[in-house]
Amino acid sequence: MRRHRGVLLTAALLAQLAAGPSHAAPAAGWEEAGQCGVVRSGDAPLGGAEVTLYQAGQGPGGRARVLARGRSGGDGRFSLDYRRPRDPRAVLYVLADLGRPSARAPQDGPAQDGPAQDGRTPDGPAQDGPVTLAAVLSGAGAPPELVVNERTTVAAAYALARFTGPDGVAGSSPGLQNGAALAHNLADTGTGGIAPLLASAPNGALTSTLAEFNTLANLLATCVSGDSCDRLLDLARRPGRERPRNTLLAAVDIAHDPGHNAAELFALAATADRYRPALPAAPDAWTVALRYDGNGHELDGPGNIAFDADGNAWVSNNYRYGPDPAVPVCGADTVLKFTPTGQDAPGAPYRGGGLYGAGFGITVDAKGSAWVANFGFQGRGCPLNPMPLERSVSQFAPDGTALSPREGWRGAGIVQPQGMAADRSGTVWVANCGSDSVARIPDGDATRAREIAVPGLHKPFGAAVDPAGRLWVSGNGSDSVQVVGPDGSPERTVTGAGLRRPLAVATDSRGNAWVSNSGILPVPCGDTTAADLADALGGEDGPRPGTSVTMIGPDGTAAPAPFTNGGLFLPWGVAVDGDDTVWVANFGGHRVARLCGVDLSACPPGVRTGEPISPPDTGYTSDGLERNTGIQIDPSGNVWLANNWRTVPLQANPGGHELVVLVGAAAPVATPLLGGGGGGRP
Structure with missing residues (x-):
């Protein structure tokens, strides 16, 4: 992959709420919280990622809400300060947007309050280039350091496949909450590795699912490396549907129609080698x-x-x-x-x-x-x-x-x-x-x-x-x-x-x-x-x-x-x-x-x-x-x-x-x- 160098950002993004400016005093009952993390592809850090913490929308027409924004430094690390939602069942997730592979170098200086420079508003979804990685923060104990990589993206895409669209994640209870919890059966957000349940019996080496999961992560890595984004988005596009705009939505589309272009997607995934073991041959479908x-x-x-x-x-x-x-x-x-x-x-x-x-x-x-x-x-x-x-x-x-x-x-x-x-x-x-x-x-x-x-x-x-x-x-x-x-x-x-x-x-x-x-x-x-x-x-x-x-x-x-x-x-x-x-x-x-x-x-x-x-x-x-x-x-x-x-x-x-x-x-x-x-x- 290409390695991106830049100045390490030392300032974290101030917390933002849709209810008011980031410097507003916390409302009664709200708890100040913080989350640090790192954006990676395989073992390589990804700097310059616009990192956004969202609260998923409630109900099918709900709107995801921005809780905080930050940017990853040259070592891939970021820090987010936010006000924890009152609802203990709120589903929180993080998106790391890197834009187009050719324009991902980190910028000098801290992120600014107000609308992001890429055209998003505080309550809006990411609108820039095709590289978007994701991780589900809720549904399990928040790790001391959140890892956002291709594995956590595949986990989020599949577990929340029926609640994720171009406008973010939203859905009804209990399905939304249960899906968020299930994501942690696939990827370990504290390490970016395979979750214990997927790694061990009756899964692990006893079935091909672990290797398939890694192959899906490799598939997304072909775009993160900057070589094959258009090919990935074209192959992932479901018949009769709009072309997915980024890697997260591409994985969601594959989850929706796992038999579509299965062999072609496997051939593309085989060009990346971030995660092992991987499948030795194409599956008939990408069901997990x-x-x-x-x-x-x-x-x-x-x-x-x-x-x-x-x-x-x-x-x-x-x-x-x-x-x-x-x-x-x-x-x-x-x-x-x-x-x-x-x-x-x-x-x-x-x-x-x-x-x-x-x-x-x-x-x-x-x-x-x-x-x-x-x-x-x-x-x-x-x-x-x-x-x-x-x-x-x-x-x-x-x-x-x-x-x-x-x-x-x-x-x-x-x-x-x-x-x-x-x-x-x-x-x-x-x-x-x-x-x-x-x-x-x-x-x-x-x-x-x-x-x-x-x-x-x-x-x-x-x-x-x-x-x-x-x-x-x-x-x-x-x-x-x-x-x-x-x-x-x-x-x-x-x-x-x-x-x-x-x-x-x-x-x-x-x-x-x-x-x-x-x-x-x-x-x-x-x-x-x-x-x-x-x-x-x-x-x-x-x-x-x-x-x-x-x-x-x-x-x-x-x-x-x-x-x-x-x-x-x-x-x-x-x-x-x-x-x-x-x-x-x-x-x-x-x-x-x-x-x-x-x-x-x-x-x-x-x-x-x-x-x-x-x-x-x-x-x-x-x-x-x-x-x-x-x-x-x-x-x-x-x-x-x-x-x-x-x-x-x-x-x-x-x-x-x-x-x-x-x-x-x-x-x-x-x-x-x-x-x-x-x-x-x-």
Whole structure:
């Protein structure tokens, strides 16, 4: 890279507030604060950077606010004095603008009060050249010295991808705050290095994500060095969108459309060598996949995920944890709860309430209670008889206190329950896989639960509620989808339309239902076992006949043909994001499919409903994925997947041991899910 020499600036920028001039006395309740730091590219300091500390705007139309400005000296160091915002959840971030590579030499003298010389106003975003580096200051303890480099920029761009635009960072709570916290799982802002979570198991050398993250940092470094800015900004530009104006926005665009120009971006990144290890070959897409395993000895066969209003992830778990797949395990007696950054919530995991061998069924209701379906999963060789334990659902308060009795909530035809869903009125629904019926729990009052018999529905599995409060439930054994009215009245049965061994169901904001068709996978309830499901996998050399996704309109009319591309392999889980884009987890192939939904404005130009946004032949692949069942999207736009089974499952203990998060990949949703489009935009 070019090294820039100049006079070290010895004066720091005075604090500025939008409410008044920098010399105004602090308002009551405001605390004086300071932050020093250094701007670097690799190990080389970057002098002459205009460094600005911002408070992110609140709400989708919010405006980022300048708290302080300074300029880095010849050694890259800067100092900022500011008044700490009253709101303890305020998101703070730093931008270091170096302008065009040919005009980055530091200037003599301190920065001046008032409008910056590059044309910004105290509340305005940077407007100058393409080199902008970033670091998230909040969401973790502020380091004694903040490092701003390409790694911290990639971390900020991905974690806040859905909140960052040309006018700065802004968004709603809790998604904005959770995203800021997640940035610290990628980069260490105190060192500019890899964050501990990304650097160690179950990440680190066990997956390619660390090398991919470094390669993305190298990609930005090609512009910082002054050689390839135009090439970077051209390649990062999303189809049909404006060209990003700087390196930060280029990284944001890549996070939004990670499959676009993936090979060309890799070739450009290979021309820089700041950060190692880097990828040896181009990925199919630049998705950043983080693995979470909680305390390292609790996840064994995570089945599905449900988010509460704060963005915490409640996770159903098939088996009691066992590290050796050859040693038999019994059914899990815990429900897991992870914070938005992947740690155990206080007191988690939680026990009691009849929990045993939960499967795909988990939901959070309108009051914040978590409900878990006790399917009775256990590994081959467990000495327990599961039959008395597979006939209930469990309920937990937000703090993890069991609200259901010791034997769980029983009755209402609940036998081997699987999919669950909740609506805005407080009703909770259960798909009774073992009794070919649906249970309706009005107002979340299990003492009033009743069974709804649906003739022709065999092995009900997936469940979702639409914006009208209707339940959509898949029949894995009947190749059908049943629609049930809010009051429990069966309304219509949908068959054909490519429905073949259907599994999960999700609904969008317009009331359409999206159904995953595995083609071959029989769910293990009734007379079918987990071993039968394993046998159906066979050699698994590629996608199977019948693999597809079916779209059904609110009136029960299905699309003329199912959708069969975009990386679909063995579709299982389905989720719809805040843009009505459809995400599909696969029980094989180590991949996620992303399909254009009904909102064509959220899709690349020319891509129609049901067509792939992810690479058509591969989807978004990751060596961090195994056999995935559940897939859900959080309020920050992160896509969470459950590594349910190992790639080569031994039936004594086939369970996988991680959750996988695609950082910033989707449009955020409001949680908990209570009907339609992932709950809509937050």
